[in-house]
Amino acid sequence: MVTPRGLRELYDHHAWSMGALLTHAGEVTQEQAEAMPWKGVASLEDTLTHIITAERYWLANWQGKERPHFEWPESIAEVSDHWMALQAETRAFLADVEEDELGRMLELRQPIGGGRETLAAGIMHVLLHAAQHRAEAAVLLSDCGRSPGELDYIDFLEHREALLRIR
Known part of the structure; x- marks a missing residue:
């Protein structure tokens, strides 16, 4: 059974992974961000935006609110801005x-x-849905020569532990 604490920890992993993806996505050209290299796979920018859009819709549902209006970002920088606001909410x-x-x-x-x-x-569902699309984004970034590195949960735990030791 899931617990609130467990869900918050899984969300921390999701946020950490998104941070890595968006950091590396900020290093690609706009042309690379918008490219659709494979049939049936969205661009890097659209994949990251889809993760955020889906989470925003679900968050509104959890809160009992109406479906929110969403301005589609025009750059990775705008995607990052949307992510920072959504993550806080x-x-x-x-x-x-x-x-x-x-x-x-x-x-x-x-x-x-x-x-x-x-x-x-x-x-x-939001966490697992995001995991699928984060993996797609990681492959797209790797194809651009900007691999985000290891994004596994265990890597997140090791990163978090290292940060705690520094403090």
Whole structure:
């Protein structure tokens, strides 16, 4: 069973990974960011934007709010700005989630789809959905010669531990 603390830690990994991706994405040209090198795969910029857009829609759903308006970013720098704002909002939401809220049923709305699911399942979906697209973004960056390096959960834990030792 997932716990609020466990979800916050998984979100920390997600945020750390996104930070690495966006840092390296900031080093590619706009042409590389917009390129679609493979059939059926979005550009680097669109892939990163999709991660953020999906999280924004789900966060609004968790909060019981209407689907938010989203201005599609025109550069990696704008994607990073959107990410920083969204990350702060999501962290604030997750900080207040209590164990008994995880079973709260959500009414899923478009573009998410219809039906009902628990808050815990919605949060896990966002994290796992993002993992898929972060992997795609990492491959796109690697193809541009800007590999973000290892983004595995264990690497995040080692990085976090190293930071704690420094403090």
